[in-house]
Amino acid sequence: xxxxxxxxxxxxxxxxxxxxxxxxxxxxxxxxxxxxxxxxxxxxxxxxxxxxxxxxxxxxxxxxxxxxxxxxxxxxxxxxxxxxxxxxxxxxxxxxxxxxxxxx
Amino acid sequence: xxxxxxxxxxxxxxxxxxxxxxxxxxxxxxxxxxxxxxxxxxxxxxxxxxxxxxxxxxxxx
Numbered sequence: 108x109x110x111x112x113x114x115x116x117x118x119x120x121x122x123x124x125x126x127x128x129x130x131x132x133x134x135x136x137x138x139x140x141x142x143x144x145x146x147x148x149x150x151x152x153x154x155x156x157x158x159x160x161x162x163x164x165x166x167x168x169x170x171x172x173x174x175x176x177x178x179x180x181x182x183x184x185x186x187x188x189x190x191x192x193x194x195x196x197x198x199x200x201x202x203x204x205x206x207x208x209x210x211x
Numbered sequence: 212x213x214x215x216x217x218x219x220x221x222x223x224x225x226x227x228x229x230x231x232x233x234x235x236x237x238x239x240x241x242x243x244x245x246x247x248x249x250x251x252x253x254x255x256x257x258x259x260x261x262x263x264x265x266x267x268x269x270x271x272x
Contacts, residue, residue: 149249150240173266187223187225
């Protein structure tokens with residue numbers, strides 16, 4: 108997640124809002140973001156009902172955590188890019204930017 | 212029977228993104244802003260959205 112902070116101007120240039128989502132509670136996300144010096148985008152808590160949004164997006168893992176996954180949604184609410192990534196790796200930002208470039 | 216590590220349900224490119232409303236940190240997480248609700252459809256007609264799901268807070272990646 109911190110790497111998106113570095114690319115924030117690139118997201119803004121493409122009129123894209125970054126939303127981080129996990130099953131953590133708000134206070135955990137808040138503390139984590141604070142430990143990184145704060146983030147320029149919100150972190151959303153899919154915590155009640157637990158994992159409900161993750162299930163709808165097909166990214167709730169067996170152990171109850173979210174996959175590391177990217178969904179790019181256009182201004183009409185249509186999914187334009189999906190990357191359900193290796194959980195131990197950062198999804199490639201250049202591919203996300205490419206997907207956003209196609210929307211303009 | 213072993214539990215599958217990956218769910219079977221999958222969305223596809225070109226489908227409508229399921230709408231949701233979730234409680235969130237402020238617009239800028241970790242900067243002491245009050246909590247707020249964020250609804251995906253609030254961005255419709257205004258902004259593209261990159262949803263970044265992640266396994267847990269305090270994970271290194």
